[in-house]
Every structure is written in structure tokens, then in C-alpha cells.
Amino acid sequence: MTLYARFAAHIDAILDALIASGDLPAGIERGGVAVEPPRDVSHGDLATNAAMVLAKRAGTNPRALAALIAPRLEALDEVEAVEIAGPGFINLRLTPAVWHSELAEILAKGADYGRSAMGEGVRVNVEYVSANPTGPMHMGHCRGAVVGDALASLLEHAGYAVTREYYVNDAGGQVDVLARSAHLRYREALGEDVGAIPEGLYPGEYLIPVGEKLAAEHGDAFVGKPESEWQVPFRKAAVAAMMDMIRADLALLGIHHDLFSSEAELQAAGKPEAAEAWLRARDLVYDGMLEAPKGETPEDWEPVELPLFRATQFGDDQDRPIKKSDGSWTYFGADLAYHFQKAQSADQLIDIWGADHAGTVKRIKAAVAALTEGKTPFDVKLVQMVRLLRAGEPVKMSKRSGNFVTLADVVSEVGKDVVRFTMLTRKADAQMDFDFAKVVEASKDNPVFYVQYAHARIRSLLRKAAAEGIDLDAPADLSLLDADETALVKLGAQFPRVVEGAAQAREPHRIAFYLFDLAATLHAQWNKGNDDPAKRFLVAQNPELTRARLELASAIGQIVRNGLGIMGVAAAEEMQ
Known part of the structure; x- marks a missing residue:
């Protein structure tokens, strides 16, 4: 149990006692009651809004309720002082022993510090990347890949059972174009001068090896033959080659998916038909006419009867077709069936999409709500593109x-x-701008460097201490830590709370923000030793104080490693 959860339990016990004494009505709704760090550290170590939240529900004044809660908090062994502030906030100052205990907890738990049982094993499917299998990964895919992977790790850290999934869009027109592009390279590999790549085909040189492999396998068997004869085998071969390339590219980022689901296999297995039948049985798909396009109607537009999903019943702007006029599935129809499939083995679904897909969020959320009868929470995280720069250009x-x-x-x-x-x-x-010059810059303006430098500094300190014969395993007197050093412990102790908050909000960037703040505080404390040798972490003439500070440094280093681990980033042992 985290420090904050422990005090939330104390608040709950106090509220139970106030109900038992008749000071609060039985069954009062406690939603919204929180224990958190005060915005201004001068106000104390913890703050609770319990009196502010519950007063109206209890028909009393917030400060009056706070006056009932405060003495009971002050009676706790861990609490040094309690103050009622403003209209009824309660600020707490904890004893130094609490922070010494938390520091020991960080070191004892090590890599597990910050892990949580909050998720209680709930199964979460996180689908991310899902780039069309038509070429290597580019930087347009990168951000979503990292966000999705970090989110999956964050949720695992918070106790969820996570499946990382990649949806292979191998059934649309883009893979037919890929097959034609591969056929062109196949002919080229057999010695034909194909000239400039025709408009509409994929021009990348990454298809040359695909053509060469097809030529070695089939010889000239498909030269001059109609597309109907080679489309299927060339499409399968090209998609397989592209997926091998994509997996290799993702591995460069340390990303590995648990499951790759094929759209083509989904359709071959009749999953869209099954989803349609399920929806029709509940009158959620009907045959109807699409409304004319808004604005100026095209001259060739004709009303066509199509199977329409009743998306408007679930918050969408209009009902959506699941099939085209030629009987093939719309993108939405296939996606609907895919999410139906995912929901069979997950309690929650999360999709990471590019911001260009924002317009389809409502309809797929409507579909999931319908197909799971509202029982499966579904979240879509939109990721903006990255602009690549080099020294600002x-x-x-x-x-x-x-x-x-x-x-x-x-x-x-x-x-x-x-x-x-x-x-x-x-x-x-x-x-986001990704500037090649700035991301490798050795300055505090570069958060990557700043956090890595904090960890490298700590590791260097511990190596130096070991070289000087200091017993790093000897017990330390943590009461020797001063107020500024204890403030670093307090910030470190927020890590479990940050993990839970980030997981609940589905926002892995919060870990990066927290690590930057932690690193900045560590660097500030470190730099005090530049002006005052007595403030250094390693004070040769005071081994007891040195051991206490080394424990502090070790704990902060552990938290940095744990946070970077969630982000999928290795902690630097030294800076080059």
C-alpha cells in the first residue's frame, strides 16, 4: 500500500468513526475524497479535501467538519501537525520517521517500487501501430508506437493484464497496389527494364528484394499473365515481407507485440458476417438509404440501399454503412467485426490512433458500445504527427x-x-517537433539528457564510494538528512501515486514529466555541494552522513530506473 493509499485508509476509518458517533449520516457518498500532495509544499506534506467534499452532503459547514476530522488525524503516530486551511482543506505534516521508512521501502522493494495492484488483473487489450503493411516504418508511425508500448507497460506496472495487439490491414485496396508494385519489381528482377515507377504504385526500393525473392521462387511463370493469376500469391508474399520488415523496425525501438491479427483472416473466417448477424438480431442493423452528402451533391450520386448500423443510438451523428454497394465490407464494417473479436478476450479495449482518424472515433465507439452491450470500456487515444527538424530546419x-x-x-x-x-x-x-540536434544536446533544456544525467551521476557516486571503501550495505542514520534532502525523499515517494494516476488517465507522458522534476531536484541538491563541500553527497570526514546520503541517492536512482523502465528506456550508467 502506498503512503497516499495508507492515509486514504486513515481518512476512511475516521469517516466511519464519525458516522458511528452520529456526526455524519450513514451511507454518505464518499466519491471525490482525495489525499494528495499540497500544491504549495510550504503547506505541509499531505492534504485532503474530505471536509470540502462531504460537508454539503452531510448538511454541515466544511470548516466545522474539518474540525471534527483534524484531531483524529493529529492523533495518528505518523502525523506531526494538522492545519485547517481556507474554507476547509486539511493539511498534514508527517513525522521524519515516515520519510525514513519510505526511503527504506524504496530500497527494499527495488525494481518493484511503484508497482500497484490497482488493475486487479483486469484484461486490457492495447492495439497500437497497426500501420498498413505496405513498407517500412516511418516517423509518422513512431510516436503512436512508443505511446502505445509505454501505455501497455504502464498498465502492467499498475496491475493490469495487458495484451499488445497489432491489426494487420491486409484486406484493402492498398495491399492490391502492393502486390502490383511487387509484380513490377519481380519483372525487373527477371531483367525487364521497367523504367520509372508508374504513378499509383509504391516506388520504394525496399520492394526490390521482394521482387528478387519472387523471381527466384517462381521464375518467369507470372510474366505476361493476367493479374487474377498472380494477385493472391504476390499479395501474400509481399505482405509477409513487409510485416517482417515492420517487426524488425519495431524491434529497433524495443517494441514486440503479443498478437498480430489479420484483417484478411478475419474476413475469411466470416467474422464480419457474424457481427452483422448479432446486430441484426437486436435490430441494430437495418437496410436503408444513406443521406445525401452535405453541401453540394455530386451529379453522379444516387441513393442506394445499404445495411446501416444504428450508430445514432450510441452517440454518433448518423447511422453508418457496414457494406458498400458492391457487397464488400466498408472499413467501418471490418473494424466493427475486429473490435467484436477483441472484446471476446478482454475486459477493456484501448486503441492508439493517428490524429487523422479523429473523425471515425464516434462511430467505432458506438459500435463497441453496441457489440458489448456497454459492458466493455473502450478508449481511443489520438496521437499527433511529429515534425522532423535538424537545427530548426x-x-x-x-x-x-x-x-x-x-x-x-x-x-x-x-x-x-x-x-x-x-x-x-x-x-x-x-x-511535437523532433529536432535531431536538440534531442542529443547535453543541457538541462533536453529532458532526455537531464534525466539520464541524474541517473549516471548517482551511479558514478556509488562507484566512487565503493572505490573509497565505504560500506554501502552498512545501516545508515537517516535522521542526519536535512530538510532539503528529506524533500527529495518526499518527491520520490510520489512515484507510486504518479504511476497509478498515469495508468488511470492512460497518459504515459506523466512518467516523463515526473522524472524530469525528480532529476531537476536531484541536480539542484547535488549542485549545492559545488558551493559548500559539507553539502556534498560524499563527505570523507563524516562517514555516517555520507552513508545516509548514499542511501538517498540509491533510492532516487532506483526510482529513475523504474520510471525509465516503464517508458522502455535504459538508464545510463555513465554519460559519454
Whole structure:
């Protein structure tokens, strides 16, 4: 149980006692009661809004209720002082022993510090990346990949059972174009001069090896033959090759999915038909006419009867077709069936989408609500694109890969950890610039460097202490830590709460923000030793104080490692 959860339990026990004494009505709704750090650290260590939240429900004055709660909090052994502030907030100051105990807890739990049982094993399916299998990963895919992977790790850290899923869009028109592009490269591999790549085909050189492999396997058997004869085998071969490439690209970022689901296999198994039948049985799909497009109606537009999902019953703007006029499935119809399939083995669903898919959120949320009868929570996280810069100037596109900058090229230049950390330094739905010069800059303006430097400093300190013969395992007198050093413990103790809050909000960037604040506080404390040798972590003439400070440094280093682990970033042992 975290420090904050422990005090939330204390508040609950006090409220139970006030109900028993008749000071609060039985069964009073306690939703919204919180225990958190005060915004201003000068106000204390913890604050609760219990009196503010419950007073109106109890028909009393907030300060009057606070006056009933405060003495009971002050009676706790862990509490040094209690203050009622403003209209009824309650601020607490804890005893030094609480923070010494928390420091020992951090070191005892090690890599498990910050883990939570909050998720209680709830099964969460996180689907992310799901790029069309038509080429290597580019930087347009990178941010969603990192956000999704970090979110999955965050949820696991908070106690959820997570499945990482990739949806392979291998049934649409784009894979037919891929097959044609591969056929062109196949003919080229057999010696044909194909000239410039025709408009509408994929021009990237990454398809040359695919064509060569097809040529080696089939010889000239498909030269001059109609598309109907080679489309299926070429499509399968090309998609398989692209997925191998995508998996390799994702591995460069340390990303590995548990499950790859194929749209083509989904359709071949009749899953869309099954979903349609399920919905029709509940009168949630009907045959009807689409409304004319808004604005100027095209001359060739004709009303056509189509199977329509009653999306408006679930908050969408209009009912949506699940099939086209030629009988094939719409993208929505296939996606509807895919989410129906996912919901069979998950308690919650989360999709990570590019911001360009914002217009489809309502309809797929409506579909999931219908198909799960409202029982499966479903969240869509939209991720904005990344603008690539070099020293402030837009980066030219890669000729080798067609018309985009590959993820592999970026990872090769700046490294996996820099890419992953940088992608989490903004909220997912906020615009982001990725400047090749700034992300490797050794300055406090670069959060990647600043956090890594904090960890490297700590590791260097511990190596130096060991070299000087200081017994790092000897018990330390933590009462020797001063107020500023204890403030660092207090900030470190917020980590479990940050993990739970970030998991609840589905916002992995909160971990990056917290680590930056923790690193800044560590650096500030470290720098005091530049002006005053007595403030240094290693004070040769005072081994007892040194051991206490080394325990503090070790604990902060552990928290940094744990946070970076959630982000999928390795902690630096030293800075080059």
C-alpha cells in the first residue's frame, strides 16, 4: 500500500468513526475524497479535501467538519501537525520517521517500487501501430508506437493484464497496389527494364528484394499473365515481407507485440458476417438509404440501399454503412467485426490512433458500445504527427525509402532511448517537433539528457564510494538528512501515486514529466555541494552522513530506473 493509499485508509476509518458517533449520516457518498500532495509544499506534506467534499452532503459547514476530522488525524503516530486551511482543506505534516521508512521501502522493494495492484488483473487489450503493411516504418508511425508500448507497460506496472495487439490491414485496396508494385519489381528482377515507377504504385526500393525473392521462387511463370493469376500469391508474399520488415523496425525501438491479427483472416473466417448477424438480431442493423452528402451533391450520386448500423443510438451523428454497394465490407464494417473479436478476450479495449482518424472515433465507439452491450470500456487515444527538424530546419525526405524518413534511420542516428523518451515528453494529442540536434544536446533544456544525467551521476557516486571503501550495505542514520534532502525523499515517494494516476488517465507522458522534476531536484541538491563541500553527497570526514546520503541517492536512482523502465528506456550508467 502506498503512503497516499495508507492515509486514504486513515481518512476512511475516521469517516466511519464519525458516522458511528452520529456526526455524519450513514451511507454518505464518499466519491471525490482525495489525499494528495499540497500544491504549495510550504503547506505541509499531505492534504485532503474530505471536509470540502462531504460537508454539503452531510448538511454541515466544511470548516466545522474539518474540525471534527483534524484531531483524529493529529492523533495518528505518523502525523506531526494538522492545519485547517481556507474554507476547509486539511493539511498534514508527517513525522521524519515516515520519510525514513519510505526511503527504506524504496530500497527494499527495488525494481518493484511503484508497482500497484490497482488493475486487479483486469484484461486490457492495447492495439497500437497497426500501420498498413505496405513498407517500412516511418516517423509518422513512431510516436503512436512508443505511446502505445509505454501505455501497455504502464498498465502492467499498475496491475493490469495487458495484451499488445497489432491489426494487420491486409484486406484493402492498398495491399492490391502492393502486390502490383511487387509484380513490377519481380519483372525487373527477371531483367525487364521497367523504367520509372508508374504513378499509383509504391516506388520504394525496399520492394526490390521482394521482387528478387519472387523471381527466384517462381521464375518467369507470372510474366505476361493476367493479374487474377498472380494477385493472391504476390499479395501474400509481399505482405509477409513487409510485416517482417515492420517487426524488425519495431524491434529497433524495443517494441514486440503479443498478437498480430489479420484483417484478411478475419474476413475469411466470416467474422464480419457474424457481427452483422448479432446486430441484426437486436435490430441494430437495418437496410436503408444513406443521406445525401452535405453541401453540394455530386451529379453522379444516387441513393442506394445499404445495411446501416444504428450508430445514432450510441452517440454518433448518423447511422453508418457496414457494406458498400458492391457487397464488400466498408472499413467501418471490418473494424466493427475486429473490435467484436477483441472484446471476446478482454475486459477493456484501448486503441492508439493517428490524429487523422479523429473523425471515425464516434462511430467505432458506438459500435463497441453496441457489440458489448456497454459492458466493455473502450478508449481511443489520438496521437499527433511529429515534425522532423535538424537545427530548426525541416528534414529532407529519404530517397532510399520512397518519400518518407524511416524509423530505422532515426534510431540509427540518435538511438532507441532518445527516440522513446522524446516521444513521451509531450501529451500524445499535442503537436511535437523532433529536432535531431536538440534531442542529443547535453543541457538541462533536453529532458532526455537531464534525466539520464541524474541517473549516471548517482551511479558514478556509488562507484566512487565503493572505490573509497565505504560500506554501502552498512545501516545508515537517516535522521542526519536535512530538510532539503528529506524533500527529495518526499518527491520520490510520489512515484507510486504518479504511476497509478498515469495508468488511470492512460497518459504515459506523466512518467516523463515526473522524472524530469525528480532529476531537476536531484541536480539542484547535488549542485549545492559545488558551493559548500559539507553539502556534498560524499563527505570523507563524516562517514555516517555520507552513508545516509548514499542511501538517498540509491533510492532516487532506483526510482529513475523504474520510471525509465516503464517508458522502455535504459538508464545510463555513465554519460559519454
